[in-house]
Amino acid sequence: MAMIRAGLQRLASVFSSQGGILSRLITQNAPSQNTTVPNTTKDVIATCNKLIEERSSRNFAIVHLLGKQWRVTDGDLLVVEGYWPPNIGDKITLDKVLLAATKDFSLIGRPLVQPGLVTVTATIISKGLSHTRTHFKKKRRKQYMRINFQRAQQTILRINSVEIANRINEAPNNVF
Numbered sequence: 162m163a164m165i166r167a168g169l170q171r172l173a174s175v176f177s178s179q180g181g182i183l184s185r186l187i188t189q190n191a192p193s194q195n196t197t198v199p200n201t202t203k204d205v206i207a208t209c210n211k212l213i214e215e216r217s218s219r220n221f222a223i224v225h226l227l228g229k230q231w232r233v234t235d236g237d238l239l240v241v242e243g244y245w246p247p248n249i250g251d252k253i254t255l256d257k258v259l260l261a262a263t264k265d266f267s268l269i270g271r272p273l274v275q276p277g278l279v280t281v282t283a284t285i286i287s288k289g290l291s292h293t294r295t296h297f298k299k300k301r302r303k304q305y306m307r308i309n310f311q312r313a314q315q316t317i318l319r320i321n322s323v324e325i326a327n328r329i330n331e332a333p334n335n336v337f
Contacts, residue, residue, distance in 0.1 A: 205266075206329055206330045208266075209265075209266045209329050210329055212263065212265050212266065213325050213326075213329070218263040218264045218265060219234055219235065219263065219264075220234065220235070220261065220262070220263055220323040220324065220325055221233065221234040221261070221262055221263075221323060222234075222258050222259075222260065222261045222262075222279055222281050222323045223258070223259045223260040223261075224255045224257055224258055224259065224281055225257035225258075225259055225273075226239070226241060226255060226257070227241055227243055227245065230259065233255075233281065233320045233323060234320065234323060235320060235321070235322055235323055236319070236320065237319070237320040238286070238317060238318070238319055238320075239283075239317070239318040239319075239320065240315055240316075240317055241315065241316045241317075241318065242291065242313050242314070242315055243313065243314060244314050245288075245314075245316045247285050247316070248285065248288075249285050249286070249287060249288060250284070250285060251284070251285045252282060252283070252284050252321070253282070253283050253284075253285070253318075254280065254281065254282055254283075255281040255282075255283060256276070257273055258270065258273060258274045258279045258281060259272065259273060259274065260274065261274055261278070261279040261323070261325055263325075268325070268329070277326065278325065278326050278329070279323070279324070279325055279326070280322070280323075280324045280326070281320065281322070281323050281324075282320075282321045282322050283318045283319060283320050283321060284318065284319050284321055285316060285317075285318060286317045286318065286319050287316075287317045288314070288315070288316050288317075289314075289315055290312040290313065290314060290315065291312055291313045291314075291315050292312070293310050293311070293312055294310070294311045294312070294313075295308065295309070295310055295311075296308070296309040296310075296311060297309075
């Protein structure tokens with residue numbers, strides 16, 4: 162009985178002391194050595210600019226096109242549904258870039274990446290109609306049956322290039 166009482170008194174003293182148990186745990190588990198933090202932002206920007214110059218890996222981007230977001234790389238084909246005015250053979254630039262990246266780093270827009278920093282070019286390959294979708298409605302025992310067919314307009318794009326300019330952290334030019 163005396164041992165239990167002594168243990169409870171010791172536990173009560175830990176919780177009632179000035180710092181409590183949390184401060185004791187923090188001070189006991191504190192790191193023993195102080196590490197200096199280098200000037201990371203300048204180092205990261207310099208490394209990214211160097212990687213962009215070398216073009217060591219394939220770039221990809223996430224673009225906003227006709228209300229949807231698409232992940233695109235060089236040579237991709239996009240099938241976009243809905244009416245779109247460009248004609249076959251037109252070369253276009255996709256300006257709404259949300260994110261651009263390589264396997265080594267990413268440039269994330271808030272909400273868009275800085276204009277002129279990333280260039281995504283595409284060519285319109287074909288325009289046509291989608292496959293036939295069948296809408297079948299029936300109410301049993303009511304002699305009611307309807308069949309509707311639907312085809313939507315489609316545009317096929319080929320992504321020519323996704324290029325990141327070597328100007329990270331510079332003042333933007335007024336592109337628009």
